[in-house]
Amino acid sequence: MSARNAAQSVTPTQAILIQIALALGGFAIGTGEFALMGLMPNVASDLGVSEPQVGHLISAYAMGVVVGAPLLAIIGARFFRRHLLIALMGFYALGNLASAVAGDYSTLLVSRFIAGLPHGAYFGVAALVAASLVPVNQRAKAVSRVMIGLTLALLIGNPLATLMGQSVEWRYAFAFVGLMALVTGLSVYSFLPVDRNEERNSPLHEVRAFGRAEIWYPLAIGAIGFSGMFCVFSYLAPTLLEVTEVSDGWIPVVLFIFGLGGFTGNILGGWIFDRLQFRGVGWLLLWATGTLLLFPLATDNLWLMMGMCFLVALMVGLGPALQTHLMDVASGAQTLAAASHHAAFNVANALGPWLGGLAITAGFGWESTGYVGATTAVAGLMIFFMAWRQLSTAGATSSV
Template identity: 75%
Template sequence: MGGFGIGTGEFAIMGLMPGVALDLGVTEPQVGHLISAYALGVVVGAPILAIGGARLYRRHLLILLMSFYALGNIASALAPGYGSLLVFRFIAGLPHGAYFGVAALVAASLVPFNKRAKVVSLVMMGLTLALLIGNPLATILGQHLDWRYAFGFVGAIAALTGLMIVLFLPLNRQEERQSPFSEIRAFNRPEIWYPLAIGSIGFAGMFCVFSYMAPTLLEVTGVNPFWIPIALAVFGLGGFIGNILGGWLFDRLQFRSVGWMLLWSISMLLLYPYATENIWTMLVMCFLVALMVGLGPALQTHLMDVAHGAQTLAAASHHAAFNVANALGPWLGGMAISAGVGWQSTGYVGATTAAAGLAIFLLAWRQQSGAERVDNDVAFSQDH
């Protein structure tokens, strides 16, 4: 439920872009800045709130974070103008990363070691259900009523989530809690920074395409606005399946799965511009690009494996990294569109960022392989 509310709050603005631009008297690339403001809030809030809440029981921290999220979205619904909405979207993003990170740690602590990626993907399922159901529903609300109702809807879901945590998540008083300073010290290692960099840059391509999907459908594909929530639902279905496949693939291939998913991402994003002129090929490509969501549970679980002593901070920072991608993608795409190279150019921009993510993965793989060889040599010398 929390993932569904957060995902709807994060992505709703993308389907509402034309209506928000018209109502506030701004351009669509300026509405893209609202997406970046939210993402910046996640980037800032995830490490700060994770560190600040390190001494709290996870149940209490989840309740506080979801209450904060409800208030941020209700304020967004009531924003009187573009400037205030920009500020409220930043505030709404602050608890996002810490909530997902703590929720993933709670879930992973309840299952055997080899099932963690699967259960993390189940936590993330709320996010993909938001793409499948929440975002199209928010778009319909915005088209038939007003875009403000979408954020009011998200605020109500967040309040309900807080209530459900109070009712159904028991308090574990044996839970190990970390000192904020010990988490910071344990965090500063290359094996943590590499996957965060992959998420920050390699995943930006999906957000680059997704952020400008609605205007691309209207301006390039030339369809009726009726098709926008349908395309968003198809994208959501791809994200839903990609999320499950990402967890399944990581449980089998471990960190190698990230490299294969980045190769898939580059291929699909390069094909995207050629699919934009026909609604049926566009719908197929929406589904295939959205499978990139599988990177989420894979990178989240890998971080849990390598972030010894800094799990809360690393888990929250994973979502900060993905929201760096959420800020970077629309910004780069907006620059390309403003330069006059066309709405479909977002595919080429996205493929470039995915290729950069693959380069970072290869560096990470080389570093991990070198560390494993050192460990094996030490073990061999001790045995002999």
């Protein structure tokens, strides 16, 4: 079904309710994904492990996304999008409830991997549904509205989970995420109708169409160029405690400010891409490089740290920009490409904490995460120029 036909099949009120339901799922997933970053000291103390080991729990979730996104997208290619979204939310609820009751570090590690499996497929399908509800020149903004749920998780969900973990116990944060996932499934069931004329591809067709360079370049940009934000964000709590030397009560406050930056960046990313197309990705990567280089200089002052966290979080704008670009270049493999976009971002979520952990363990200090992140942003910028040249050579001017 074309985007125009889909847009004509629902009323404006229905479209808004559908986008709210999809954004609610983004809020649940984002809170589940980022919860450990604010609760790193609490989980480490409770399970008797080091903070870099808690970083491995973050990486385990991210690797679950990497494995699950293409696998579940291929399996779900023949399903109606409504049915697939409901099933994915049910799966996500189970993974987080299992995390809430995990008895030891090893069990929690496995539970986080399982919880990550439906993440990418959900966001990929949700983005395709959102884009189908609006005219072509408004797709990036529609995708960013769905992704508002993810940025609200940074803004509200993660600080709330941190407060919950500090005041009660970290397990309640994952139980809350499981409940939100169930509410999302019910909302999708209530508001998103089944479209019997929906175009569906065979899994084999999606796989065959997936192997093109114009698809893999933006995925590589997301996997490498975006890892710098996760490098900084994953170790933000111990950086505040050890370098900025504030009490743990400031952690939710700084996380809120980081989330405000992510919320703003998400909206800006959609706006920038609708106007600049693929060029906007290059400008966002340049911004990321500059702010990550400045981050270590702000870590010893709380007020500078707050401002820099806001600026670093604007990198979230890469999400809707790259997602919409993939819709332009992934003809014949849109479900798989859209899901793989989030797999790529979770390669970044695994790569960032791992590289940051290496630098910290080597004795370069908590603030070194900014320099590590800037290096990955430069690498992403190099891939962007390769992608730009490939698109220009192929004559894909509409995507450039």
